[in-house]
Amino acid sequence: MTADKNRSILQTEDLTKYILETSVYPREAETLKDIRNANQSYPMGFMGTAPDAGQLMAILLKLLNAKKTIEVGVFTGYSLLLTALSIPDDGKIIAVDPDRKAYEVGLPSIKKAGVEHKIDFIESEALPVLDKLLENPSNDGNFDFAFVDADKHNYWNYHEKLIKLIKIGGLVIYDNTLWGGTVALPEEAVLGHKKKIRQDALAFNEAIASDTRVEICVASIGDGFTICRRAH
Template sequence: MDASDSTLKGNPTLLQSQELYDYILKTSVYPREAASLKELREATANHPLAFYGTEPDSGQLIAILLKLVNAKKTIEIGVFTGYSLLLTALNIPEDGEIIAIDPDRKAYEIGAPIIEKAGVMKKIKFIESLALPVLDKLLEDKDNEGSFDFAFVDADEHNYYNYHQRVMKLVKIGGLMIYDNTLFGGGVVTPEAVLEVKRPLIPPLLEFNKAVAVDDRVELCHVPCGDGVTICRRLR
């Protein structure tokens, strides 16, 4: 069958309808969202950078993936107010561990009381820092290589591939690496749809998407969920 055949093109209306997205949220996402996650999402809503937060439908997908790989030790790059951090903490075992890295402690402190109230703060080690120095420090200890079950990357798109190279060493074979915002509001194909101030992030995302798509060390699925989620499973 020719690649131009319409049967291979999917249904673009499924990616473009706000009404359909609202339907998904109202039908399948919000009714199952934990009360603490809803509280944190609402506490973030008036923040001028609220769009930094993980979309709840993406969070629902991440929760399933965490459970499918029985994740216990995870790493998170980019915390903001902590929606994805709380979600992860709620979905790993009581003796689970999350290393969470973000230079913005002020934003993290918006969600911290809610995380504390949810009873999962003991699972979290928050490191106030840029991510690359922390990742490099972790890799200095050979015991950290292949010791993580799961990684979630949601910050500093300019460094996505640099993060990928490092978390590939930290995450075990068979573990998952999740990269958020990889469709960037459709900006990867329609830059004019993105605010001009955000457009400089599009080229590095395009480069990351291209590079990871041909990385034979991983299995890959690019999901049009939230702002675009790339799921990688480490093969070797």
């Protein structure tokens, strides 16, 4: 079988469905499934973290033995609950989102899972919160992990702050960095409503690829996961 034919098989919806039904959904916590189901009827519910990408994130959190984390962009809380389930009972998550209404969609599931005590939800734009954290020198390199799924045009601004807050050897993951695969398409082939965020994604991807402070892996899972390990 040729390499091109292999690639075409690996990019099919049927294969994604197979992975979800064989390896992801059977192991998905019921409380996570509750949030995923709630997203189906919630406006813009497709913005929730892809379950297969979430499964990868859970393994990385556990391999890292993460205890202190930051989440920029919470939405209905799928990734937030997943993180809370993956860190120790005395772990803490600073979760920032200006939309408390969306957060409250997943809050019953978070409470049902018994992990609300791990979460410090801050209803705010993220940059002021990150700046406030950086005002305290004890926060420098004091976090193990961060997950970013928020306004794409600020990804680099978030990165410049998070790279100081995350410890050497810690991880920052950025979601949606392939933006539906449009980053690989010519400009004229991209639908109008997707062009602006495509440009933001392209600019961020180029900048992060040149950032010597991190080691990176762009995983074509979900809508694109860029995994950054702080090197120094």
